[in-house]
């Protein structure tokens with residue numbers, strides 16, 4: 474019997490795949506039950522900064538498709554999931570609105586975080602050059618929600634800072650990866666099926682044209698994308714392949730705002746969200762410049 478790092482290697486299942494299917498499919502990883510990636514001091518500090526800014530941040534209140542792209546009736550039918558729009562209401566603090574001493578800015582620029590996320594996803598990653606969206610904070614006030622979508626950004630580290638008052642609301646839900654690494658792969662059929670399974674209310678009886686597997690095999694077919702709900706407590710860190718996994722945040726109930734920091738990473742240098750996505754979430758667009766991360770603390774050189 475061989476043991477490796479305390480994990481027994483045999484035919485038995487080591488990972489509780491029912492409970493942690495995302496560990497198997499590798500679309501999302503979280504610090505899970507320990508919920509302690511951030512210290513309480515850091516959480517309190519970040520929440521305090523957000524409370525001071527909360528009422529100033531831009532709120533988006535409109536519709537978007539799962540792909541966060543413009544509808545295209547010349548290439549996709551009226552009933553294509555590509556053209557299916559869903560409502561979202563969420564506010565977000567852009568990177569350039571965070572103070573330079575903000576714990577989130579400092580964390581984003583900490584090389585240990587980049588190293589950690591690169592190790593988790595198994596490739597060299599780079600900070601995003603998006604001057605607004607590289608590191609932002611979502612503010613979900615009561616009744617806000619974010620409909621199903623794929624991010625433009627390849628990987629996001631999200632950190633729960635403050636949950637909604639009603640623990641059954643403001644849930645982060647995500648599918649296994651539906652799209653491949655190729656950005657042109659829209660996974661129309663799997664996406665349409667997921668919406669039929671998990672967002673029937675939003676479809677209001679509409680049949681999406683790509684939804685063939687749903688029509689052919691009913692609700693419980695094994696090929697259907699499953700939906701996972703993250704145990705997302707203050708301090709929990711999630712690494713999400715957001716451009717491949719369809720995900721959403723359910724409506725917030727109760728008086729307290731749900732606050733989640735979103736730190737983004739890319740497998741190539743120079744990534745930025747499109748101007749359209751920036752405008753959707755921060756009400757303006759700002760293209761990357763060479764000095765986005767100029768406020769980086771100079772490296773500490775130890776004297777020998």
Ligand SMILES: O=C(O)CCC(=O)C(=O)O
Nearest residue numbers: 611624631645722733735
């Ligand atoms: O607030 C969250 O948990 C993540 C929201 C989200 O999907 C996003 O900001 O793209």
Ligand SMILES: [Fe+2]
Nearest residue numbers: 623624715720
């Ligand atoms: Fe997202």
